[in-house]
Structures are given as structure tokens and as C-alpha cells.
Amino acid sequence: MADAKQLAGERPMLAFTAKLAWQKNVSPYFFIVPALLVYVAFFVFPLVKLVELSLYKWDGILPRKFNGLRHYQRLLVDDRFWEALSHNFSWMIAAIIIPVILGLMLAILLSRSSMFGSIFFRTIFFMPQVFSSVTVALIWQWIYNPSYGAINVGLRAIGLDYLAQGWLGDSDLVLPALFIAWSWVHYGFTMIIFIAAIDAVDEALFDAAKVDGANLMAQFRHILLPSIRGALTTIILVTAISSFQVFDMVYVLTRGGPGDASMVVPVYMLESAFTLRKVGYGATVAIAMGVVIVGFSVLFLVLRGVYKDTD
Amino acid sequence: MMKTANRSRRKTSLVQSMAYTAVAGLLSLIVIFPLFWVIATSLKDRADIIRNPLGLPVVYQWSNYVDAWREGNFGVYFVNSILVVIPTAAGVVCLSLLAAYAFAMFRFRGKNILFTFFLIGMTVPLGILVIPIFYQMVSLKLVNNLWALILPQTAVGLPFAILLLRGFISELPKEILDAGRIDGCSNWGILRHIVMPLSRPALLSVMIFNIVWVWNQFLLPVVLIQKASARTLPQGLSVFMGRYGADFGLLMAGATISFIPVVIVYIIFQRQFIKGIAAGALSGV
Numbered sequence A: 001m002a003d004a005k006q007l008a009g010e011r012p013m014l015a016f017t018a019k020l021a022w023q024k025n026v027s028p029y030f031f032i033v034p035a036l037l038v039y040v041a042f043f044v045f046p047l048v049k050l051v052e053l054s055l056y057k058w059d060g061i062l063p064r065k066f067n068g069l070r071h072y073q074r075l076l077v078d079d080r081f082w083e084a085l086s087h088n089f090s091w092m093i094a095a096i097i098i099p100v101i102l103g104l105m106l107a108i109l110l111s112r113s114s115m116f117g118s119i120f121f122r123t124i125f126f127m128p129q130v131f132s133s134v135t136v137a138l139i140w141q142w143i144y145n146p147s148y149g150a151i152n153v154g155l156r157a158i159g160l161d162y163l164a165q166g167w168l169g170d171s172d173l174v175l176p177a178l179f180i181a182w183s184w185v186h187y188g189f190t191m192i193i194f195i196a197a198i199d200a201v202d203e204a205l206f207d208a209a210k211v212d213g214a215n216l217m218a219q220f221r222h223i224l225l226p227s228i229r230g231a232l233t234t235i236i237l238v239t240a241i242s243s244f245q246v247f248d249m250v251y252v253l254t255r256g257g258p259g260d261a262s263m264v265v266p267v268y269m270l271e272s273a274f275t276l277r278k279v280g281y282g283a284t285v286a287i288a289m290g291v292v293i294v295g296f297s298v299l300f301l302v303l304r305g306v307y308k309d310t311d
Numbered sequence B: 001m002m003k004t005a006n007r008s009r010r011k012t013s014l015v016q017s018m019a020y021t022a023v024a025g026l027l028s029l030i031v032i033f034p035l036f037w038v039i040a041t042s043l044k045d046r047a048d049i050i051r052n053p054l055g056l057p058v059v060y061q062w063s064n065y066v067d068a069w070r071e072g073n074f075g076v077y078f079v080n081s082i083l084v085v086i087p088t089a090a091g092v093v094c095l096s097l098l099a100a101y102a103f104a105m106f107r108f109r110g111k112n113i114l115f116t117f118f119l120i121g122m123t124v125p126l127g128i129l130v131i132p133i134f135y136q137m138v139s140l141k142l143v144n145n146l147w148a149l150i151l152p153q154t155a156v157g158l159p160f161a162i163l164l165l166r167g168f169i170s171e172l173p174k175e176i177l178d179a180g181r182i183d184g185c186s187n188w189g190i191l192r193h194i195v196m197p198l199s200r201p202a203l204l205s206v207m208i209f210n211i212v213w214v215w216n217q218f219l220l221p222v223v224l225i226q227k228a229s230a231r232t233l234p235q236g237l238s239v240f241m242g243r244y245g246a247d248f249g250l251l252m253a254g255a256t257i258s259f260i261p262v263v264i265v266y267i268i269f270q271r272q273f274i275k276g277i278a279a280g281a282l283s284g285v
Helices: A004-009 A015-024 A028-054 A070-076 A079-112 A118-130 A133-143 A150-157 A174-199 A203-211 A216-227 A229-244 A248-253 A265-275 A279-303 B014-042 B046-051 B063-071 B074-105 B111-123 B126-139 B147-170 B174-182 B187-198 B200-216 B219-224 B233-243 B248-268 B270-281
Strands: none
Touching: A028 A279, A028 B074, A028 B111, A028 B126, A028 B147, A070 A279, A079 A118, A079 A174, A079 A216, A079 A229, A079 A265, A079 A279, A079 B014, A118 A174, A118 B014, A118 B248, A118 B270, A133 A150, A133 A174, A133 A248, A133 B014, A133 B233, A133 B248, A150 B014, A174 A216, A174 A229, A174 A248, A174 B014, A174 B270, A203 A216, A216 A229, A229 A279, A248 A265, A248 B219, A248 B233, A265 A279, A265 B126, A265 B219, A279 B111, A279 B126, B014 B248, B046 B248, B063 B074, B063 B248, B074 B111, B074 B147, B074 B187, B074 B200, B074 B233, B074 B248, B111 B147, B126 B147, B126 B219, B147 B200, B147 B219, B174 B187, B187 B200, B200 B270, B219 B233, B233 B248, B248 B270
């Protein structure tokens, strides 16, 4: 890389070029400082503040009291927190299986089959991805409505009345029901990344396989799957990270209910900090969740080789 | 990115192609049916919904839309969402372009440390910061102010934008940049006249990803905005949902109002949308 300072230094420093030389020498820091200021003030500062808050007992109004690591000790024995965390993990595991497989199947259908209108279908399948999660929640609340929702009305119409129920009011069904609503959006993302990866596979590989008499299954196992392994890793990690943070759908539709049947960590965090006014404890819950996510994110950055072109 | 689906013309029968199309058609009902049904419901009155929940409306109740728009204050929410999205996306694009340019083009002390410092932001989601952000905005007297949404989302949007743009800029052909330098362009001039126009596709991806992300952001406004007149669209919609919980015609009119503009914009700019969301979602935020 040509170094600007070096280049500028090689030129004669005549008076009339002084201004120009200064401009050439505009320090690289000058370009970074604006971003750095915003980043430090509204990301790094709150992050440090979060750790600080977790060490104090505070109701948000009265003077706070130093509490040491007691919030962390309490977190370890807080059954509600562990139950919420287990819901996040179940959600994440379901998310890296169901939308990923669905997205891969759709991508193969749209990208490798001889169907008509594949661009049109891409547009349709990806569409829920641009909806706000509150819109999606509202749509699914209506679908799950016990009296007039599409699912129960449909079940009754085909004589399966006994299956019709309050999907979001049942403590065993509420999490799967919320998960289906969430998946309605997220397979679109996995599908699009898979399509890009599949389109990039060299067609000659498939042609060679066909000449060798490989059937569709063999082509999938020996050519397609190995070629998109990078995309698969990326999709699984990104899905894990984003699904672990599930909030909107749960907050809008159930607030963690009935009981704590659909409680997830971010909802519990808000409830602790703002409803129960235990700000310090809410911050501790946030840190616990952050530790899990940071772990996955670092893994993601390492696997994607972010550092490979830093000099 | 979006190439035509079948790059090789395989010899498949028409019947087979039609069968694949039919499968896709059936699967697409999973998307189309709920939307169709939401719109159908939005045009019914109460009696019609109870008598005939799944069918088309008997009498079209366009008044649901008038009522939802008025009762739901959607006009105010749309304006607020736009007032948050524009400065945030513009802020992220401008600030990250400047920083990415420096990271891609210069060698300087502390470069790797600074870059890693920015990357930390990609690993920590905005969600876990809402508690300290709330108290920060309390002390800045910005609670119920749209800047309380703009500033943190700009900060959190920067790391990935910088990473993506730095990658893009460092792959620009060196000859063009050197030519600019020999022609006497300053660093600033090279950025302005060479790097910026050449980076347009990457800038567009960053912008669109941020627009979609900020437009749909829900957790931050739930915590920071309590005043009705400052609510953004998703938050306003959730309040509307709570208030008119049993009036499905009205609720579905509200849902339709919230997604129709997005769908129209998406259909017009779908290539950019798909590219931007795919690129951005890879950040994991």
C-alpha cells in the first residue's frame, strides 16, 4: 500500500503547495475520530456502565448501595433465570435446525430445479423478512386466536375439534407456537444465503457427476453440501446468535406467560430492571446473556477469518 | 448476486418443471395465505368475522382503515419512524465510510488496536445495553426524544459497516487510487472523487441493512419512549394491539397499514434489499 505521508514527503514543499501538503497529510485519525466518538459515547460507555450497574443495588431512583458480586451469586441460584435461559437455548437449537433445513430445501428447489418463475418465488418467500416483528406477531396472534383464528377454524372444519385450543395460552404449546411464528420470517434469510452459495457452485461439477451417473441424492451429498460448507457454518452461527436474543415476538404476544412458560432472558431482564425496579440485578441478567452471545460471536468472527486481511 | 436460476439448460421434461413449480406454488401459500387472510379480515365487520372467519368479506368495510389510521395514530408513528431511520442510516454510512477509508488506506500507530476495538461492537448486541442506555438518556434528558433511538443505533451499526466497507475499499484497484494521488488529489479528494463513487454498491448494502434494522427495532423504543407522540411504528402497533385486542377488523387493518408500504418498497428495491439484508445479517447483530 502506498503511504500518503511518504508520497507527500517526496515532493518539494513550496509555499503555494503548503496547503495541499497539509491536506495530503490529513492524519488518518481525523477520519476515524467521528465514528470513534459516537461509538465510545453510545456503545462503549453503556457497556462499561452495565458492568458497573450490576455491582450495585439500586431501584433507579434512591441512592444506590454497593453490592459486590452478590447479584451474580443470586443469579446462579435463580430458578426463574435458569428456566428462561433454558427456553433461549431450546429456541436456539430449534432455530438452527428447522429454518436452516427449510431454507436449504427451498434454495435447492428455487436454484437447482427446472421450475418456472423462480425469481418470482424468491420474492414471495423472502417477503416476511422485511416485516417488523410486531407486524408478524399481530398476524400470528390472529392466526392462533382460539375462537376465530385460522388454525382452530380450519381444524374444526375438518372434524378435528378436539385439537383446537388456545395455542398461546397453553404452557406446553406456547413456546413451539411462538417459534413457528418466528420461523415464518427466518427461513427467508437462510434461503437467500443458501441460494447465493448454491449459485456460486461451478456447474461443471454437477455435469461431471451426472456423466458419472450420480443420482440427485449423491449430487447433493458429494457436490452440493461440500461446496456450501462455508455458507452453512455462517448460517448456523448467525442463526444461533440472532435466535438466542429472541425478544420481540415473546414480548408482544405473551410477555413470558402463561406463568413463566415462555419467559426468555431479555424479557426477564426488562422485568427485573423496570417492572420490579431491581436495576442492578437486571444488568446482571443482561451480562449473563451477553457472555453467551459474545462467545458465539467471537467463534463466528474467528471462523469467518475476519482478521485474515488485516496487516 | 441474483443470477438466473438455471445456468445450465438441463434436459428436463415440461411435466417435471411444472411439478416443481406446483410444489413451490403450494409452499408459497404459507406466506401468501396469512397475508391474504389478514387483508380479508381487515375488510370485515365484527358479525362477518364471527359468522365467516376464513372467507372473503360479505360487505367490504373500508371504514376499518379510516378508523385504524385515526385511532392508531399511524400517521404520527410513520413520521417518527422515518425521522429515526434517516439520520441513523445517514450517520452510519458517513461515519463508517470515513473510518473504513482510513483503516483500508493508511498505516498508522494503533491501527489494529483501534480496529479490534470497533470489532468488539459486533459481538455485543444492542439488546443487553438497554438498561444503561436508558439511564444514560435519563441523564442526557433525551428520554421520549427520538435522538435517544438515533444515537445508540448509530453507534451499534458502525462496527459491521466499518468491517464491510474496509473490506470493500481495500479491494479497489490500487492503480486508480495511485493515479488520483499523482494527479494531486488530497486524501480527502481521493475519498470524495474516487473511493466514494466506486464503493456505491457496498454503501447501498450498508444503508439498506440499517434502514430495515432500524425501521423494525422494537426493544429500544419500548424502553426509551413512553410518550405517545414519540412512538415509532412497531411500538405504536403493539400499543394499538393492546388497546383494540378484540376488534380484529380494526387490528388487521392496522397490520395491513404497517406492512403494505414496506412490501411496496421491497418489491421495487428487492435486489438491494436482499443483498443488504444478507450482507448485514452476517454481522450477527
